[in-house]
Amino acid sequence: xxxxxxxxxxxxxxxxxRATLSCRASQSVGSYLAWYQQKPGQAPxxxxxxxxxxxPGIPARFSGSGSGTDFTLTISSLEAxxxxxxxxxxxxxxxxxxxxxxxxxxxxx
Amino acid sequence: QVQLQxxxxxxxxxxxxxxxxxxxxxxxxxxxxxxxTWIRQPPGKGLEWIGYIFYSDVAYYSPSxxxxxxxxxxTSKSQFSLKLTSVTAAxxxxxYCARGQNEGFQPWGQGTLVTVSx
Numbered sequence: 001x002x003x004x005x006x007x008x009x010x011x012x013x014x015x016x017x018r019a020t021l022s023c024r025a026s027q028s029v030g031s032y033l034a035w036y037q038q039k040p041g042q043a044p045x046x047x048x049x050x051x052x053x054x055x056p057g058i059p060a061r062f063s064g065s066g067s068g069t070d071f072t073l074t075i076s077s078l079e080a081x082x083x084x085x086x087x088x089x090x091x092x093x094x095x096x097x098x099x100x101x102x103x104x105x106x107x108x109x
Numbered sequence: 110q111v112q113l114q115x116x117x118x119x120x121x122x123x124x125x126x127x128x129x130x131x132x133x134x135x136x137x138x139x140x141x142x143x144x145x146t147w148i149r150q151p152p153g154k155g156l157e158w159i160g161y162i163f164y165s166d167v168a169y170y171s172p173s174x175x176x177x178x179x180x181x182x183x184t185s186k187s188q189f190s191l192k193l194t195s196v197t198a199a200x201x202x203x204x205y206c207a208r209g210q211n212e213g214f215q216p217w218g219q220g221t222l223v224t225v226s227x
Binding site (some may be wrong): 036055 | 146157161169173212213216217
């Protein structure tokens with residue numbers, strides 16, 4: 001079973017700074033990794049799929065990179081509205097299974 | 110615009126069965142390379158995948174819940190449903206439904222809190 005480990009657990013940065021969030025898989029997941037953003041009191045929303053492709057409507061300041069076991073979500077210039085918990089997720093087609101990372105909480109000072 | 114809406118009891122007694130329905134609008138539940146999924150989130154914790162189903166009625170479940178969970182689909186009503194048996198306090202969570210495609214889960218329903226308590 002694949003385990004996704006996200007780091008850091010919490011990140012506290014100021015508006016305009018760059019945020020770098022990490023997701024590490026216990027074994028290779030190819031490029032089949034997605035990132036989700038969950039703002040307080042809201043359902044998650046898809047940000048990035050296939051490691052590096054932005055979902056429709058997602059601002060260009062969000063970017064994803066990586067393959068295999070190491071992935072990064074970068075927010076180039078933070079805005080107050082980016083305060084949220086960010087999850088990485090892997091879906092295995094066989095056996096059919098979905099695994100989420102434990103999340104990184106991003107706080108905007 | 111595709112929308113999903115969860116519905117069902119907000120309070121379930123221990124050992125009973127949790128039943129939720131997700132109603133889909135703006136998309137055909139019965140076609141395409143889509144799958145329909147349930148995810149839950151205990152209060153203050155992370156996301157946990159429960160399972161998903163294709164319109165062909167083939168379903169797959171999380172190993173940690175297999176044996177207690179059933180997901181079904183009713184294409185005539187554009188709904189899919191979740192049943193979780195023998196619930197305990199550990200099943201207290203916000204339950205989300207979402208549409209799955211190759212890209213990922215999008216959109217999600219707003220979520221519904223289910224509390225297991227006597």
